[in-house]
Amino acid sequence: MIEIPASKPYAFEASVRDHGWIALAPCRWIAEQNVFQRVERLHNGRVVLLHITGVDSKENVRLLIEVQADGPITWEEQEEIRRKVRWMLKLDEDLSEFYQLASRRNSLWKEVGQGRGRLLRSPTLFEDAIKTICTTNTTWSQTVAMVARLVKCLGDPFPLNPELRAFPTPGQVAAAGEKLFQEEIRLGYRNAYVLQLAQEVVAGRRDLEALRENSLPARDLKKTLKEIKGVGEYAANTLLMLLGYYHELGIDSEMRNFVYRKYFDGQATTDQEIAAIYEGWGQWKYLAYWFDELD
DNA sequence: GTCCAGGTCGCGC
DNA sequence: GCGCGACATGGA
Numbered sequence: 224m225i226e227i228p229a230s231k232p233y234a235f236e237a238s239v240r241d242h243g244w245i246a247l248a249p250c251r252w253i254a255e256q257n258v259f260q261r262v263e264r265l266h267n268g269r270v271v272l273l274h275i276t277g278v279d280s281k282e283n284v285r286l287l288i289e290v291q292a293d294g295p296i297t298w299e300e301q302e303e304i305r306r307k308v309r310w311m312l313k314l315d316e317d318l319s320e321f322y323q324l325a326s327r328r329n330s331l332w333k334e335v336g337q338g339r340g341r342l343l344r345s346p347t348l349f350e351d352a353i354k355t356i357c358t359t360n361t362t363w364s365q366t367v368a369m370v371a372r373l374v375k376c377l378g379d380p381f382p383l384n385p386e387l388r389a390f391p392t393p394g395q396v397a398a399a400g401e402k403l404f405q406e407e408i409r410l411g412y413r414n415a416y417v418l419q420l421a422q423e424v425v426a427g428r429r430d431l432e433a434l435r436e437n438s439l440p441a442r443d444l445k446k447t448l449k450e451i452k453g454v455g456e457y458a459a460n461t462l463l464m465l466l467g468y469y470h471e472l473g474i475d476s477e478m479r480n481f482v483y484r485k486y487f488d489g490q491a492t493t494d495q496e497i498a499a500i501y502e503g504w505g506q507w508k509y510l511a512y513w514f515d516e517l518d
Numbered sequence: 519g520t521c522c523a524g525g526t527c528g529c530g531c
Numbered sequence: 532g533c534g535c536g537a538c539a540t541g542g543a
Contacts, residue, residue, distance in 0.1 A: 243524090359525040365541065366524080411539030416526090455526045477524040 225288040225301055229314050232322070232338030233284045235277025238312065241513060242342035246367055247354055248374040249390050250343070261311075262381050263346070264389035265303055270381045271296070275308060284338075286312070293382040310435075313341040316467050321507045325514075335514045342513065344465040348431040349424060350390050353417050355461050356453045357410060358475075372408045373417075396421035416453030434466070441468045460509065469509040472498055478512060485517050 229235075239245055239259045245252045249262040259275040272291040277284050288308055290296050296304075309315060322336040345351045357369045377395045378388030391399075396417060404414040423429040429451070434444060441463065448459040460473035472478065474494050482497045483489055501508040501515075 356526095360523065360538080361525090361540075362523045362542075364523095369540090405539095409540065411541090412526095412537090413539080453526070457525060461524090473524085475524040476522095480524095 225290065225305060225308075227286040227288070227305060227308060227314070229277070229284045229286055229312075231283055232336065233277075233314075233341070234338035235279075235284055235286065237339045238341040239343050241339060242344075243363065244343040244345070244354065247370045249378065249388060259343075262378070262387045262389045263304070263307065264379050264392065265300055267300070268379070269293075269300065270379045270389050271300075271304070272381050272383070272387060273304065273308070275312075286314075291381075291383060307346040311344055311346055313344065313467070316341060318510075321469075321504075321510055324504060324507060324511075331516065331518070332514070339514065340510055342465070342510075345390070347390075348435055348462070348466070349393055349420070351462060351465050352420060352431060352448075352451060352454065352458075353396075355458045355465075356413050356416050356420075358461075359413075359453070359455075359458060361411075369408070369410050369413075373410070376403065376407050393421045393424035397425045413453060416451075419452050437467075441470065444468070445471075464509045468506075469504075469511075470506045472501060472509050472512060474498075481515070481517075485515070 236257055240252060244250065245259065251260045252258070253260055257276055261273045261275070262270060263273055264270050269292065274289040274291070276287050278287060286308065288304060290304060318340050321340060325332040325335045345354065353373070354370055357366045361369075374388050374390055377391035377399055379395075381387040381389070399408070399418075401414065401418065404410065404418060408414070410417060420429070424431055434447060439447070444466065445459050445463055448454055448462050449456075454462070457473045457475045460471045463471065464473060474497055479491070479497065482500055483491055486500055487496070498508070501511055504511040
């Protein structure tokens with residue numbers, strides 16, 4: 224059992240579930256046990272099953288990670304799991320300013336300040352980029368199905384239960400031919416985008432994971448993200464959000480419909496007017512959107 | 519059959 | 532910069 228202390232406020236269950244990402248393979252929420260499950264392929268190729276749960280105590284929240292594997296876990300493997308879980312759960316992000324802004328709002332926002340907002344993300348930007356591409360111009364149920372097929376067809380199996388599979392590596396995606404994508408994985412016209420991205424990463428022409436290191440200003444980061452085929456304005460801002468930059472909204476049909484209903488009496492408006500709604504949130508606009516609700 | 523869903527690309531202007 | 536049609540897939 225690996226243990227990670229998270230400082231309060233931190234609402235484990237809400238944080239993990241507030242973003243739809245929990246529904247995308249190889250992640251799963253096990254409701255009966257309050258457990259976040261994920262199949263993870265470690266750097267050395269070993270596939271393990273993680274069961275993560277949060278235990279509330281006075282001083283902090285203890286995250287307990289149960290690792291199932293086909294044998295003992297080495298110290299290096301433990302450290303990799305620790306690092307990946309910290310990243311997925313965004314434990315190192317400082318949300319205090321967001322909470323401060325929320326506390327000035329009405330009581331609906333009070334709960335947000337109780338430790339929500341650490342939206343779930345994937346261990347790699349490669350995985351999040353593909354998942355984000357799979358949310359564009361489709362329905363959520365199809366996104367879930369697309370990602371499930373990608374994992375099922377290409378991911379490495381968990382040895383103790385081969386039906387559970389890890390998210391495929393760039394190499395595994397790149398090695399899958401167009402035919403397999405067309406006949407089995409069926410991402411529609413996104414097949415070509417996902418394949419191209421994987422090929423670029425494998426060829427060393429695109430270092431996605433370097434973008435996770437906070438070394439670029441948000442502006443350059445966004446420009447780099449939009450160079451990915453299939454990533455436009457919405458997807459780039461969504462990836463920026465996952466990377467911890469919330470200053471721009473990822474405006475999609477879902478957000479438009481929500482804002483029209485809540486703020487414009489159901490009437491359609493421009494994206495500029497949508498942005499104006501969240502202007503007061505400064506650097507936290509996109510995060511605020513996630514917790515805005517119809518009264 | 520038609521429309522469209524948590525958009526983006528490539529084109530012409 | 533902006534407007535527009537095309538785009539795979541599957542459900543209503």
